[in-house]
C-alpha cells in the first residue's frame with residue numbers, strides 16, 4: 001500500500017497534540033471522548049502523550065449507506081458515555097470529512113451538559129467540509145483522497161495499518177471479497 005503519512009510523521013504530530021491538550025487543560029476536569037471505532041489507535045497514542053490528570057470515555061458514531069465515505073444516516077450510540085456534567089470534553093475522532101459526524105456528536109454530547117466541548121481529529125479533509133464547525137485541533141490537513149490505516153477503515157478493514165495509506169482499486173476489492181470468503 002502506498003504510504004501517505006508515515007508512522008514517524010504521525011507520532012510527531014500526535015505527540016504534539018497530546019502536549020497541546022495538556023497545556024490547555026491543566027487544572028481542568030478533562031474527559032477525552034474517543035469516537036468508536038476509528039479513533040481507537042489515535043486515542044491510545046494521544047492519551048499517552050498527555051501529562052495531566054484526565055478521564056477517557058467512548059461514544060459510537062456510524063453512518064450506513066456505503067463502505068467508502070459512509071454518507072448515509074448518522075447513528076450515535078451514547079450508551080457507554082459516563083457522567084460529563086460540568087466536565088470539559090474533547091471529542092476525538094479519526095477524520096473530519098464533511099463534518100456531519102462531528103456536528104451530530106456535538107448535539108449528543110451537549111445533552112450531557114458538559115462545561116465545554118472541543119473537537120480533535122487526526123485528519124481534516126478541508127475542501128470536503130460542508131458544516132460551519134471546524135475541528136479545534138487537527139494533526140494533518142489532507143486533500144480529498146480516500147485513506148485508510150491508523151484506525152481508518154474501508155469496509156472495516158485496514159484499521160491495523162500503523163501508517164496512513166492510499167489503497168488502490170485492487171486492495172479495495174480484496175477488502176470487499178473478504179466478506180464472501182468468511
Ligand code: IMP
Nearest residue numbers: 069070096097098099100101146147152
Ligand atoms: P464526516 O463526513 O465528517 O461525517 O465523516 C464520516 C465518516 O466517513 C468518518 O467518520 C469516517 O468513518 C468516514 N471517512 C471519511 N473519509 C474517509 C477516508 O478517507 N477514509 C476512511 N474513512 C473515511
Ligand code: MG
Nearest residue numbers: 038070152153
Ligand atoms: Mg469508517
